[in-house]
Amino acid sequence: MSQPIAAPHRPSIIVDGVRKRFTINHALSLKDTVVAWIRRRTLTSDFEALKGVDIVVDEGESVAILGLNGSGKSTLLKLISGVMAPDGGEVLTRGRVAGLIEVGAGFHPELSGRENVFLNAAILGMSRSEIEARYDEIVAFSEIEEFIDQEVKHYSSGMFMRLAFSVAIHIAVDVLLVDEILSVGDAPFREKCRLKFEELIAARKTLLIVSHDLDMVRELCVRGVVLSKGEVVYDGPIEGAVRLVES
Structure with a gap:
């Protein structure tokens, strides 16, 4: 055979x-x-x-x-x-390629964490409806819910990393x-x-x-x-x- x-x-x-x-x-x-x-x-x-x-x-x-x-x-x-x-x-x-190359890379310092989630996910190819469907999961994984509406220029490097990583792994990469x-x-x-x-x-x-x-x-x-x-x-x-x- x-x-x-x-x-x-x-x-x-x-x-x-x-x-x-x-x-x-x-x-x-x-x-x-x-x-x-x-x-x-x-x-x-x-x-x-x-x-x-x-x-x-x-x-x-x-x-x-x-x-x-x-x-x-x-x-x-x-x-x-x-x-x-x-x-x-x-x-x-x-x-689809997602790169976690530098902490906070692609984040706009004057925008909030919430706004940067939508911006970064859009850059990585997600539609707004896809982002909205996964938004709660992204933020929950990052563990920075209480700071999500603050401008990211006030974030520590650890907070940057958590949010960037969470966005990258929750897209269809x-x-x-x-x-x-x-x-x-x-x-x-x-x-x-x-x-x-x-x-x-x-x-x-x-x-x-x-x-x-x-x-x-x-x-x-x-x-x-x-x-x-x-x-x-x-x-x-x-x-x-x-x-x-x-x-």
């Missing part, structure tokens, strides 16, 4: 030969700038954050991006989320990108977020997580990608990635 044919892999994220360069300004003062101009010295240099990175993440995979500070992890997530464009190569994503922001929350809220991640994984959503919390990525991720100086130095089972980072 013939064997059933396995379902083909469907990539959710394709990073193909991606490069990203930044210009660093070394001028410390007006005097430095004037002296450099007189002596015809340059006060800028180029820093190549990513050097031809290739990664494919399949639908339903949970992948950790690991590496030391400055290795290019956050830059990679910003490129995948569309916050920045690559200088070379290509980034492709499938479905296909790909969720998370960059270290869960370190802001207290232990009970981090545990609630971890359980929510497990729900998303069970629902075969694609997760890409940048974190220094190796215990958390061991629990949530099956695969690890290690970056060093803008290049992929490991791509495989999560235990191998964690051992390399710990060594």
